[in-house]
Every structure is written in C-alpha cells, then in structure tokens.
Amino acid sequence: MLEAINLSKTYNTAIALHSLNLYIPAGEIFCLLGANGAGKTTTINLFMGFTEPTIGEVLVGGINVAQKPHEIKKLIAYIPENVMLYPTLTGLENLAYLSGLSGTAYSDAELVVFLQRAGLQKEAMKRRVGEYSKGMRQKVGIAIALAKHAKALFLDEPTSGLDPLASNEFSRLIRGLADTEGVAVLMATHDLFRAKEVGDRIGIMNAGHLASVVKAGDVSPSRLEELYMETILQKHAQREAA
Template sequence: MTSPLEAKSLSLVREGNAVLDGVSFTVARGEIFALLGGNGAGKSSTLLTFLGFLKPSGGEVLVNGQSVTGDVAAARGAIAYLPEAASLYGHMTAYENLDYFLDLAGKPAGRADLDAALDRVALPAEARTRRLRSYSKGMRQKTAIALALLRETPILLLDEPTSGLDPVAIDEFHDLVKALAGGGQTVLMVTHDVYGACQVADRVGLLRGGKLVGSFSAANGERIDTETVHAAFAERQAA
C-alpha cells in the first residue's frame, strides 16, 4: 500500500552545508509521526521538501506515491501546512482571514463551517470579529489551526504547532490531532518538545545534525515513554 508521505535517503545541501543526510521514513494513513530535534537539526527543512519549497540534493520525497519534484502542485493540493508563525493579516478579523485564505486555496466555506472550525480550536466567539492585531500569539495560532482544518486535506504538516499555546490549549490541540488521525488524516509534525511528541505521536523519530538517529513507537495502545525519549534526546544533544 502506498504511504501518504515517504522520504527516501533524503539529503539536502544548502550553501555548502549538509542540512539533511540520508533521511528515510514513511508515514502511514491515519498515523501521527513526530520528528523531534533541537534547533538546526533539519526538522523544518524536511517539511519544506514535502511542500516543494526546497529541492532535495539527493534522494526524494513522495506524497501519495508521487515524487514532489515531479508534480509540486499535486503535493501541495494534498497537504495543509501549519508553520510555527503563520502569516495572517493583523488588519483583518478571524473570519476575514479564513475567508481570504480559503478563497485563495479554492475552498470557500460558509460562516457555519468557519464557526465549527473555530469552535474546535476554542477561539472565543467574541474574538472572531476582532482584528488579529489585538490577538495574543496563542489566539493567532488557533486561527491558523482552524484554517488548516478547513482545508480538509488528507495530509497535515505541523511545524512546532503548539508554540504560543497555554497548557490547556496544548492538551486540547493534541486531542484534536489524535481525532483527525483517527478519521484517517496523516500527520507529520516537527517539534523540540519531547513531552508533546510522546503525548500525541504514534511514532517519534529523533533527528540530529540532519540524520535520523533514533526511532520510538507506542506499544499496546500506550504512549511512548517520555523518559526514554528524553534520555536519548539529551544524550544526542550532548554528543
């Protein structure tokens, strides 16, 4: 069966530096795979290769079995991407931002659908008609998450998705991601948060210096052991 996401011996060299070095992994339909690593490990660069913004120097990345470099438009059409700092417009309301970006994506939605998505991310109703310049970082992130949900794509890429969220909102977001995966959506997230990765992911890959140096899986319905992953992460960071 074709995997929604696959990296095959992925290498990436930028300005003479090896950002990624022979990274290989697959993400199955309905699976949550977390790439865990520190700053400069190559996490965000991995996501950008799947979106076609960075071209591999070696190997390849595939979306639904098709090479991204062969058909960038098809890859992007299957993916909703949530960056760490979403580029939303401060002079527009939450509704206006969602309407604008969904129109650009060719996925217009009615007010009821917008409210349903904003309800799922727990953005207060009174805030939805306020301009985003008055929002906290967490509220802007919730709006961006709602936009990703409204795209209704089979694949979701998340770059430090809980940045700016408070602990309660983080738990709510993790529950939401697990519900999406339970409905068949494929999720690839990158993070430096060991606890968050272990809480939500089915598998965690440890990325260091552009190489995949460790892999951890949940067993028998249990969460991945945080202490084991933290010890490996700390050991690799100190190496």
C-alpha cells in the same frame, strides 16, 4: 501518505539532511525531535515543496513533490510555529480568504463551524486578528487545514510559546484530526513530553540524520529523555573523536 526516499539536502557545503527514509501512513502522527539545526524544518520544507531536494524523492499521497509541487498543495496544510495572518482582517475573513485561495468557497456559516471545531470562541471570530493571541491564531491555522480537508498536516514547533492549557488543547485537536479524518501529521518539536503525549511514533534527529525512531507507546517519558540525550551526546562524542 507521506514518504521520503533517500532524501538529502545540502546548502552550499553544509549538509542539512542526510539520507532520510521515512513513511508516515494516513492517521499517524509522527513527531520529529532534535536540537536547533538538526534538520527538522528542512524536512518539513522538503515535504511541502518549499525547497528542492539535492538527492532523493519526496512523495505526498503518492505524488512526487519535486515534479508536481503544485498538485500536492491540495493535500497539505501547514501550521508554522507562529501562525501569521492579516492583522487588519478578522479571523473569519482570514479563513475565508485563505480557504478561498485553496479553491473552495464556503458560506460564512460553514466557516464558523470550522473555526468552532478548531476551538475558537465565537465572539473572537469577528475581531481583527491583530488583537489575537498566538494560540488563537493557531486555531485559525487549524481551521484552515480543516476547511481544506488536508490529507497531510505539517506542524513546526506548534506548541512553543503556548501555555500548558493551550498546548494541551492543541494536542487534543491534532489527535482528533488524525483519528477522525485520517490525516497524516508530521510535527517538529523540542517538547519531549508533548511528543510522547500526541505522537504515534517519535524520530530523533541529529545533524541531518534521523538517528532513531521509537513507538510512543513503547517508551516511558524518562526513557525517551535518555534516548534523546544519548543520541545527541553520541554524535557529539563521535565528532569530538573525529
């Protein structure tokens, strides 16, 4: 579903991403781990066509993003770290507006169902988003993805700043989406525990390189942490040596 081929991105002289090769099939959740500036967000931006690659290709559902940046928007949904919505509109209105922009006009009843599936309390739907917590806004974000019947979902640090309960609920929702709807998920995160918890595969990035990829089921949490530290320190050491 999602594919990166020999993908590189440089900003002026700084290399943000270096020769990424990655394939994420439908129904798989791929978690990207890495320090700040490792290239996680750049990868997501490249997949969504928010920025163009310097070298290489990005395919979403077999469509080249650089060539048809608009086509692929039908297939994807995006949930940033902080889902920002129109504060003066209600959750329901925000969903109606944004899903409408994606081309489908749902009835209010249908929209309510999406919001419910995303876990938003019914009484909250008619309140202005300005009064929502971060978690509630994220649920609206998921409802938008649901309403769009997205085939690929991009999550950028979705659980940072959420309390453990909300974070857990969020993970279950994403898992459910992948399992029942066959959505391919690319999730960038700092949270090793959450990555192991929700992901099928985990990639560790460092300084623009995808350094290692492991199956979530194959590693224990402590092993994952070791691996993470090793990757980062190793690169660090290489840089020191150079």
